[in-house]
Amino acid sequence: MDRCLLFLLLFLRGRSGFSSGEELCSKTVITTCGDCIRSGPYCVWCNQLNFTRPGEQEAARCDTKSQLMERGCKQEDIISPGNYFRVLKEVPLSTTFVQEQAKQREPVQLFPQKIELKLRPGLPTTFTLRFKRVQGYPVDLYYLMDLSYSMEDDLRNVRQLGSHLLTALKRITEHAQIGFGSFVDKTVLPFTNTNKEKLEKPCDAKELYCQPAFGYRHVLSMTADDNLFQREVSRQFISGNLDPPEGSFDAMMQAAVCGSQIGWRNSSTRLIVLTTDAGFHMAGDGKLAGILEPNDERCHLNNQLYAKSNEMDYPSVGQLTTQLQKNNIQPIFAVTKEVADVYKQLSTMIPKSEVGVLTSDSSNVVGLIESAYNRLSSKVTVAHDDVPDTVSVTYTPICKHGGPAGDTKGVCDKVGVGEEIAFNVTVTAEECMKDMSFIIRPLGIKDTLSVTLSTNCECECNDPPIENHPYCNGKGRVSCGMCSCNEGSVGQKCECAIGTRDESSLRASCRKDNGTECEGRGDCVCGRCSCHTTESGSSYHGDYCECDDEHCERFQNKLCAGNGRCRCGKCECKPGYEGSDCHCKTSDEQCRTPSGSVCSGRGKCECNQCKCKDGYRRPFCDICHGCPDPCQTKQQCIECLGFNTGPFKKNCTQSCGESVTHTMVDTFTMTKKPCKQKDEEGCWMIFKMEQLDGEDNYKAEILRTRECPELPNIYAIIGGSIAGVALIGLLILLLIKFLIHMNDLKELRKFENEKKKAKWENAPNPLYKDAVTTVNNPTFTGQ
Structure with missing residues (x-):
């Protein structure tokens, strides 16, 4: 009873769309009742004849309800379109799946199922959405297993899990089914070795049972027969590939979109359990194998195999998330601890998903699936389809463990079987729009709420059916309290004849710079502005009523x-x-410097304070931040004034005489830091600068003596150069002589060594012949 009363109150609140905040009407350009309604959620229109005062614009009919009634508008003459709410389909919530099965109809977990909303722009409406978990609701679990070589020991355990998995599911519901699929990766380089022998047997040589490489294979459609599950899984063998990431996204996409082959039931909680010890490939990775065609999110199963594995890229996370939500599938990632962090990050991007950590051989997978299912099914998350930016939908959960109020998703956690929860759904249309519809649904659940939305932006004034109404001087009819004049007449009560000018040109002459007519402060009467009076009784004035004498500082x-x-x-x-x-x-006492100038000649004195020119600072504009250094800007003037050199030498008086006053000194009297700049002759000039009143007015003290570098001794340089050349030449000759002498010594030693090695025989020379005839000299006596 209490719940019904609460629902009734929230329903009425949603229909009325009231706000506890202060009601305001921000009027813009108002010419009709429709303009007023579109100006804000609390703007209403007075339909009463003779409501406006003489000369007052019809825009005065638009204000908040309290303001109009205070001015004398009657309650029955106030036009204020509100929000409209209507339930189109409201099948009661189911209690158990068995009861609904006996009635041969699908169970209902969401109420209502279809509504119609017609909203005033800016005015929110709230209605209540109820949800109840049906007891015994069917569960379809698709076991998707990585069969790469590293999962060999896990496969041995899964072969024995058929009865255990179904037993665990049947503790939740008697109507449980289980299916099986496997995956490895695309059978192209660099993901898989494409050698023919390796494609046939991608495992190590020692592995006896190894099936050929494949991408994704659907093994067993949904069944309640645990023996069949165990028999089919036992026929599976390990396979292999090259790189660690696997093609799990390809497998999940096909399992999601191939509903008829997988065997998903219409009314069931759909789960995909992905078991793996590796990461995943995603959109873009296919380019490594030259696969450029994006995934088309369609079913391509042929003889239980994914036929487009080597032709289409992997799905993106966004594509996979869209299809999982569209088909109400909730993934459970049962992964090893090495990759758990990666899948936890993936789970944050996929609503209604869970991550569990497997043991090294997957022996804990049954308990992991059971606990993950309990977490998923006990957390109810309500969300909606994409809506235009001008429409906002927020949720406030009514449950023990609810999420934040006013969020774009409604969350209730720890919801038990048979427990009824609710969400207050607030819908606001910020501006007028075309009719549209959107869906609100609990994520991972088939039930939906269809919302048809339109906006209420026009007035229904019930005007009297009189063509030439006396209120309009018999020249028009009444429309929402105003006169709609016949052709040839204009004016607030059709009192003016247009003549040769049409109404639009007359009204245009009342607009300044094509703006608001008479600046919103008067009425355009026959092409001239008739200005209103202000609240104090004085009048607006000016050609366009643009002036008043009350809104000055x-x-x-x-x-x-x-x-x-x-x-x-x-x-x-x-x-x-x-x-x-x-x-x-009017005073400049606080602006005068000790020297008597006003703001140092670099600003104006306003309100007895200096308003300085850019860069200069108060109080006297005597300090400049960010201004150029005068040591550099006035260097050329110092050069020509002090030493008659530099680029300003010829016209020094004209260029620098008015901006710099200089004095040549032997020692400085100023306390400023000295400047040191080099002139065109390479000498250092030392001087001090002081800025006088004004922007470009300086006083300079220049040291008479410059620091010039000494001239070099040319004769010494020439003589030294000649002597250096001669010395270098002599050294070169000595070096050559030394090298020749060393080479001669080397040859002499070589000759002597060869001589020592020679062996001479003491025998006659075979080339020598003795004399045949001997002749004695008769004159030779022998003495």
């Missing part, structure tokens, strides 16, 4: 500080006062 809550008059929004100060609000006495 104030000081101490006095208009123009009481020291001037307000003229068309600006203060005209009395003699002796100044400033935009006339609160300052």
Whole structure:
């Protein structure tokens, strides 16, 4: 009873769309009742004849309800379109799956199922969405296993798990089914060795049972027969590939979109359990194998194998998430601890998913699946399809363990079987829009709420069916309290004849710079502005009613500080006062420097304070931040004034005479830091600069003596150069002589060594012949 009463109150609140905040109407350009309604959720229109005062614009009919009633508009004459809510389909929530099966209908977990909303722009409406977990709701579990070589010991355990998995599921529901699929990776380089022998047997040579390489294979459709599951899984063998990441995204995509082959039931909780010890390939990785065609998110199973594995790229995370949500599938990632962090990050991007850590041989997979299912099924997350930016949908959960109120998703955790929870859904259309529809659904569950949405932006005024109404001087009819004049007549009550000019041109002459008619402060009467009076009784004035004498600046809550008059929004100060609000006495006492100048000649004195030019700082504009260094900017002037050199030498007086006053000194009297700059002759000039009043007015003290470098001794340089050349030549000759002498010594030693090795025989020379005839000299006596 209490729940029903709460629902009724929330339903009525949603229909009324009231707000606890202050109601305001921000009027813009208002010419019709529809303009008023579109201006804001709390703007209403007074339909009462003779509501506006003479000369007052019809826009005065648009305001908040309280303001209009205060001005005398009757309750029955106020036009205020509200929100409209209607339930189109409301099948009661189911209790158990068995009862609904007996009635031969599908169980209902969400109420209502279809509604219609017609909303006033900016005015939110709230309705209640209820959800109840049906007891015994069917579960379909598809076991998707990585059969790469590293999962060999895991496969041995899974072969024995058929009865255990179904037993665990049947503890949850009697209507449980299980299916099986396997995957490795694309059978192309660099993912798989494409050698013919390796494609046939991609495992190590010692592995006797190894099936050929494949991408994804659907092994067993959904069944309640645990023996069949165990028999089919026992026929599976390990396979292999090259790189560690696997093609799990290809397998999950096909398992999601191939509903008829997998055997998903219409009314069931759908689970995909992915077991692996490796990471995953995703969109873009296919380019490594020259696969450029994006995944098309369609079913391509042929003889239980994924036929487009080597032709299409892997799916992206976004594509996979979309198809899992579209087909109400909740993934459970049963992975080893080495890759658990990767899949936990993936789980944050896939709503209604869980991650569990497997042991090294997958022996804990049954308990892992059971606990992951309990976490998924006990957490109810309500979300909606994409809606335009001008439409907002937020949720406030009504449950023991609810998420934050006003979020774009509604969350209730730890929801038990048979427990009923609710969500307050608030829908707001910010502006007028075309009719549209969207779906609200609990993630991972088939049940949906279809919402048809339209906006209420026009007025239904129930105008009297009188063509030439007396209120309009018999020249028009009444439309929402205003006159809609016949052709040839214009004016608030059709009192003006157009003549040769049409109404649009007359109204255009009342707009300044094509803006609002009479600036919103008067009525356009026959092409001229008739200005309204202000709240205090004075009048707006100007050709377009653009001026008033009440909205000038104030000081101490006095208009123009009481020291001037307000003229068309600006203060005209009395003699002796100044400033935009006339609160300052005309004085420059606080702006004068010790030398007597005002703001150092680098600013203006306003309100007895210096307003300095760019770069200079108060109080006297004597310090400049970011200004160029005068040591550099005035260097050429110092050069020509002090030493008659430099680029300004010929016209030094004209270029520098007015900006720099200089004195040649032997020692400095200024306390400024000295400047040191080099002139065109390479000498260092030392001087000090002081800025006088004004922007470009300096006083300089220049040291008479420059620091010039000494000239080099040319004769010494020439003589030294000649002597150096001669010395170098002599050294070269000595070096050559030394090298020749060393070579001669080497040859002499070589000759002597060869001589020592010679062996001479003491025998006659075979080439020598004795004399045949001997002749004695008769004159030779022998003495």
